[in-house]
Amino acid sequence: xxxxxxxxxxxxxxxxxxxxxxxxxxxxxxxxxxxxxxxxxxxxxxxxxxxxxxxxxxxxxxxxxxxxxxxxxxxxxxxxxxxxxxxxxxxxxxxxxxxxxxxxxxxxxxxxxxxxxxxxxxxxxxxxxxxxxxxxxxxxxxxxxxxxxxxxxxxxxxxxxxxxxxxxxxxxxxxxxxxxxxxxxxxxxxxxxxxxxxxxxxxxxxxxxxxxxxxxxxxxxxxxxxxxxxxxxxxxxxxxxxxxxxxxxxxxxxxxxxxxxxxxxxxxxxxxxxxxxxxxxxxxxxxxxxxxxxxxxxxxxxxxxxxxxxx
Amino acid sequence: xxxxxxxxxxxxxxxxxxxxxxxxxxxxxxxxxxxxxxxxxxxxxxxxxxxxxxxxxxxxxxxxxxxxxxxxxxxxxxxxxxxxxxxxxxxxxxxxxxxxxxxxxxxxxxxxxxxxxxxxxxxxxxxxxxxxxxxxxxxxxxxxxxxxxxxxxxxxxxxxxxxxxxxxxxxxxxxxxxxxxxxxxxxxxxxxxxxxxxxxxxxxxxxxxxx
Numbered sequence: 001x002x003x004x005x006x007x008x009x010x011x012x013x014x015x016x017x018x019x020x021x022x023x024x025x026x027x028x029x030x031x032x033x034x035x036x037x038x039x040x041x042x043x044x045x046x047x048x049x050x051x052x053x054x055x056x057x058x059x060x061x062x063x064x065x066x067x068x069x070x071x072x073x074x075x076x077x078x079x080x081x082x083x084x085x086x087x088x089x090x091x092x093x094x095x096x097x098x099x100x101x102x103x104x105x106x107x108x109x110x111x112x113x114x115x116x117x118x119x120x121x122x123x124x125x126x127x128x129x130x131x132x133x134x135x136x137x138x139x140x141x142x143x144x145x146x147x148x149x150x151x152x153x154x155x156x157x158x159x160x161x162x163x164x165x166x167x168x169x170x171x172x173x174x175x176x177x178x179x180x181x182x183x184x185x186x187x188x189x190x191x192x193x194x195x196x197x198x199x200x201x202x203x204x205x206x207x208x209x210x211x212x213x214x215x216x217x218x219x220x221x222x223x224x225x226x227x228x229x230x231x232x233x234x235x236x237x238x239x240x241x242x243x244x245x246x247x248x249x250x251x252x253x254x255x256x257x258x259x260x261x262x263x264x265x266x267x268x269x270x271x272x273x274x275x276x277x278x279x280x281x282x283x284x285x286x287x288x289x290x291x292x293x294x295x296x297x298x299x300x301x302x303x304x305x306x307x308x309x310x311x
Numbered sequence: 312x313x314x315x316x317x318x319x320x321x322x323x324x325x326x327x328x329x330x331x332x333x334x335x336x337x338x339x340x341x342x343x344x345x346x347x348x349x350x351x352x353x354x355x356x357x358x359x360x361x362x363x364x365x366x367x368x369x370x371x372x373x374x375x376x377x378x379x380x381x382x383x384x385x386x387x388x389x390x391x392x393x394x395x396x397x398x399x400x401x402x403x404x405x406x407x408x409x410x411x412x413x414x415x416x417x418x419x420x421x422x423x424x425x426x427x428x429x430x431x432x433x434x435x436x437x438x439x440x441x442x443x444x445x446x447x448x449x450x451x452x453x454x455x456x457x458x459x460x461x462x463x464x465x466x467x468x469x470x471x472x473x474x475x476x477x478x479x480x481x482x483x484x485x486x487x488x489x490x491x492x493x494x495x496x497x498x499x500x501x502x503x504x505x506x507x508x509x510x511x512x513x514x515x516x517x518x519x520x521x522x
Contacts (some may be wrong), residue, residue: 120406196492216455238429239454278460288464290428293464
């Protein structure tokens with residue numbers, strides 16, 4: 001990594017400069033050695049002093065020479081390139097201990113991963129926006145000005161129309177009775193009784209099915225205050241499973257422009273449960289799997305399967 | 312209240328009643344059933360006194376079930392039945408002059424209660440005067456109320472732990488005016504128990520008549 005950064009450095013001049021430093025060090029240490037040794041033995045005092053001073057002057061001149069040489073060489077060495085192409089993260093790459101703190105490599109990986117994620121998310125959102133699967137009136141991301149104006153017209157239907165559609169569907173099937181209640185405002189709550197097998201409570205929002213809960217024929221559908229109990233789960237495992245399947249069905253049958261077709265399809269699917277306890281599974285041929293009868297009804301063919309046997 | 316089927320399990324060859332019951336418990340636990348306490352069913356017989364004609368009068372049976380501890384059921388075999396609360400026992404004491412209690416004919420069935428998914432299984436020992444007469448098994452499929460719908464399902468379940476000794480559809484369901492598709496209730500269960508008790512009583516005492 002360091003090689004990449006220091007491209008502007010002249011490696012030859014660098015090694016000369018290092019030997020220049022060594023020469024300077026040795027001449028400086030010679031000065032201090034001669035001072036330590038002191039005056040040498042001569043016949044007269046004047047002779048000794050002159051000798052000492054001349055030696056001292058020689059040594060200092062050598063130091064001066066070496067220092068000038070070093071200054072000249074350092075000018076040739078050059079500076080490392082000013083512009084870091086990697087800015088601050090490049091400084092992180094200078095860490096010599098790569099094994100214990102692999103920060104730089106992890107940083108690169110995280111960056112590549114987040115780039116890919118952004119790209120794929122962009123592709124996915126453009127594909128998903130092609131088909132609107134919205135069941136609500138709110139538009140995500142739309143400005144506050146636009147939101148009140150854009151609303152699917154099928155969400156606001158007169159209650160009389162809803163009553164008519166429901167009663168027409170109720171007459172279609174002789175073994176299924178549908179009662180309509182409006183306990184909370186304009187949303188309809190249907191109590192569907194299927195033969196002597198089950199009772200289903202379907203909570204609607206104009207003509208869209210919002211939620212459903214299925215209980216046994218002998219279970220209580222009313223809560224203590226006499227209203228329809230739309231929250232308590234069934235006490236039997238088989239009907240808890242059927243509730244889950246019914247929720248899957250109401251998410252499967254979707255046509256935002258023709259909600260009455262959707263309700264009709266859902267009721268046709270629900271009616272196939274009249275033989276919940278009588279039909280064996282179409283795949284394994286048995287009646288029971290883990291103590292449960294075939295609770296799954298195929299959305300197209302209405303055949304009975306165990307939950308674990310369905311394809 | 313679901314569809315119930317009461318049947319008798321023959322005692323295994325060379326084993327005692329208790330051992331057969333333990334084998335059944337093990338099979339149920341292997342299947343994945345969870346024990347949920349115990350149950351009891353008992354039946355007392357009353358002879359109506361003061362019968363003018365020489366015809367044998369019908370016996371009145373008074374039965375109790377731990378599933379409905381606050382009720383008791385009085386029925387004639389094949390005849391009308393009455394569901395009352397437990398004060399009816401005291402009433403029968405007051406009616407001593409009209410109905411005599413045959414204390415020696417009291418039959419009891421006690422045992423453990425198991426739950427498997429939506430099934431309720433009760434394996435009990437039938438005793439009369441503290442001697443074990445046989446083993447009863449009651450299987451109830453709680454979510455369904457119509458016997459005709461779930462008979463095949465119940466039979467498949469019973470085969471998984473009873474093996475070869477799976478019974479036929481109880482006659483009490485077929486004998487109803489609307490047939491198999493009338494909803495069942497607790498009277499059907501008690502009628503089946505009564506049939507079983509009478510069968511076990513007659514088995515050990517072949518010489519006695521029903522007076």
